[in-house]
Ligand SMILES: Nc1ncnc2c1ncn2[C@@H]1O[C@H](COP(=O)(O)OP(=O)(O)OP(=O)(O)O)[C@@H](O)[C@H]1O
């Protein structure tokens with residue numbers, strides 16, 4: 225399809241130039257390799273104390289250590305399931321309410337001004353309230369994550385519903401489509417690219433707000449482990465956890481984006 | 494011409510006026526207009542840009558409410574869009590998330606057919622416009638002419654009594670446009686809906702229509718009516734000098750500075 229037309233071109237002559245690679249799939253790895261090289265050089269020079277800026281090999285052994293003592297696998301499991309559950313609740317509520325406020329005037333009038341007022345409140349500011357309401361267990365994490373995801377997904381879905389082209393609706397109605405068919409097979413697909421943009425943002429925000437929630441008031445999870453490392457001044461562990469967070473976030477973003485391209489394939493034309 | 498002229502699809506427009514509320518206040522998009530489209534006829538509507546052609550069409554389609562007057566289809570007031578009045582848009586209005594056949598099936602879904610029957614009818618409709626080979630392509634993969642053929646198939650498949658076309662071939666090149674003309678006439682002869690066809694192109698109007706209606710500058714009214722009796726397919730070279738005379742006259746009417754007299 226349209227995608228392969230652009231990426232499936234075969235180069236006439238294979239020339240491994242930096243500019244050529246930078247536009248291909250290997251681009252992120254060049255950049256990462258470069259940074260890793262710099263980091264290694266800094267570590268080898270010994271210019272900055274290990275306790276402040278640990279070298280790559282120290283971070284690696286901290287990772288292995290956390291993996292072997294079982295904290296890392298457990299923290300990953302705990303954090304990922306919190307993010308997933310919070311995201312699931314927030315995204316489904318967001319899509320549902322976005323469809324409602326997008327199409328039903330009463331719901332829109334009742335809710336939109338209020339929801340727009342909530343949007344600028346940062347997730348981290350909610351953590352104290354969440355802890356009072358739900359304690360330091362899973363409940364407060366689900367709440368903070370789903371709340372953040374909900375607002376973003378709602379906003380994008382609602383926005384997408386406003387931009388359904390009038391001609392689509394006119395075409396559907398003059399073909400005799402029922403209101404239900406129009407909603408399910410015209411309005412929702414027309415808004416789908418916006419809904420997906422919201423979901424993609426939601427995935428990123430799920431991690432962001434989860435870590436915020438785990439940093440203060442948790443007894444497990446990647447955020448908690450970061451906080452714990454601070455108490456023992458284990459910068460090597462902190463670096464390891466930060467890198468893991470980066471890799472997780474980037475991988476999920478990539479997957480969601482790929483899924484989006486599949487589901488709303490007509491947008492890439 | 495077809496022998497069996499159907500008795501359904503009579504459009505009666507009584508003293509229709511359409512006004513819009515704009516920031517500068519109320520504006521009249523269509524002046525008091527009376528017009529009857531006889532069942533199974535092909536009427537072309539031509540007029541200067543902004544005179545209210547699309548507005549008239551949108552009112553017949555039920556997209557816009559009359560400010561005064563009434564529109565009736567076979568005696569029933571038009572109160573909103575329905576599958577009795579099909580619309581072909583200049584921008585095709587195909588759903589990009591459905592394939593060509595998916596678009597045709599969209600309209601058929603409402604008719605309570607079995608899956609097999611629905612599929613069969615959709616294929617037949619695409620066949621009629623010569624697109625069987627492209628049934629599974631998405632609109633983005635089709636040319637402008639092909640898209641408009643899918644739109645025609647989609648609209649005729651639900652069996653409209655009236656077909657409104659708003660500059661349907663305006664975005665196509667001259668060559669494609671000519672082949673679309675004969676395709677449209679073929680399909681129309683078969684289904685025999687009452688057609689109202691808006692165009693900027695005088696030649697197109699004269700080659701296709703039974704009746705050519707000319708509108709004035711904005712706010713538009715109907716100022717001239719020509720009944721075309723020449724056999725189809727028509728051509729300026731073979732359909733007699735009359736056609737060229739009418740053409741000159743209409744071009745004169747459409748010339749901006751001239752004030753056209755009532756007729
Ligand atoms: N929804 C609307 N709200 C306000 N004004 C409108 C609306 N629709 C049309 N108009 C105005 O009504 C007038 C007639 O518009 P219309 O689209 O019917 O013209 P037209 O004859 O189809 O022109 P064209 O040949 O350029 O398509 C124009 O001045 C237009 O700006």
Ligand SMILES: [Mg+2]
Nearest residue numbers: 546547548659
């Ligand atoms: Mg128009």
